[in-house]
Amino acid sequence: MKPVRHPDAPLPGELLGAHYEQCFGCGGAQSHGLHLEARAGEGVTVIAEFTVQPAHQGAPGLAHGGVLASALDETLGSLNWLLRTIAVTGRLETDFVRPVPVGTTLYLEAEVTAMAGRKIYSTATGRIGGPEGPVAVRADALFLEVEVEHFVHHGREEEIQAAMSDPDQVRRARAFEVNP
Numbered sequence: 781m782k783p784v785r786h787p788d789a790p791l792p793g794e795l796l797g798a799h800y801e802q803c804f805g806c807g808g809a810q811s812h813g814l815h816l817e818a819r820a821g822e823g824v825t826v827i828a829e830f831t832v833q834p835a836h837q838g839a840p841g842l843a844h845g846g847v848l849a850s851a852l853d854e855t856l857g858s859l860n861w862l863l864r865t866i867a868v869t870g871r872l873e874t875d876f877v878r879p880v881p882v883g884t885t886l887y888l889e890a891e892v893t894a895m896a897g898r899k900i901y902s903t904a905t906g907r908i909g910g911p912e913g914p915v916a917v918r919a920d921a922l923f924l925e926v927e928v929e930h931f932v933h934h935g936r937e938e939e940i941q942a943a944m945s946d947p948d949q950v951r952r953a954r955a956f957e958v959n960p
């Protein structure tokens with residue numbers, strides 16, 4: 781099935797914000813996190829930027845591959861905002877095309893390519909030097925739609941309780957839920 785942008789999805793250009801302040805990918809409360817900033821694009825697409833920090837190194841002066849995979853995963857995950865669906869990564873296949881030095885800004889874009897039942901297929905690229913620069917990383921992913929209970933059931937009790945008693949967090953979680 782062709783992916784369809786939800787009628788209440790954020791408008792193209794709108795900053796999506798963090799889905800959870802403690803998220804390693806997008807949260808503001810993680811000092812060594814990616815602080816990735818994503819914006820809605822046209823259709824079912826997003827664009828995002830992430831600047832590699834010294835805490836993200838693998839080899840001297842170079843980004844760790846797992847951190848780059850996290851940036852791709854987070855960008856792909858933010859497509860949920862446009863579908864108003866809660867989905868988690870089931871599969872993430874990553875190509876590392878060029879080394880990414882510390883201090884580099886990675887320009888990411890992601891798109892939902894197909895949907896089938898609970899399955900959401902998507903793809904992402906990360907470019908360096910500018911939004912039109914050479915591709916440094918890319919990924920193909922399969923996300924699986926889940927109920928909010930997925931997190932309540934599997935998450936550690938203390939963080940779940942804190943999230944559920946935070947009105948801002950509850951509001952953000954609702955933004956992912958499909959309107960009947």
Ligand SMILES: CCCCCCCCCCCCCC(=O)SCCNC(=O)CCNC(=O)[C@H](O)C(C)(C)COP(=O)(O)OP(=O)(O)OC[C@H]1O[C@@H](n2cnc3c(N)ncnc32)[C@H](O)[C@@H]1OP(=O)(O)O
Nearest residue numbers: 799853854857866867868869870871922924926931943953
């Ligand atoms: C309160 C806070 C709210 C905030 C929400 C914001 C969240 C956003 C977070 C974003 C953060 C960034 C993002 C993150 O980092 S998300 C964090 C990383 N991901 C996870 O933790 C997910 C862990 N995995 C699971 O929980 C389960 O395995 C899931 C839910 C994924 C599937 O288990 P479930 O029991 O539900 O489904 P099923 O096993 O019956 O399978 C169903 C179908 O899918 C197919 N399949 C399954 N897996 C794979 C695979 N690997 N390759 C190929 N196919 C696969 C399977 O064959 C079957 O197909 P079919 O036989 O029907 O044809």
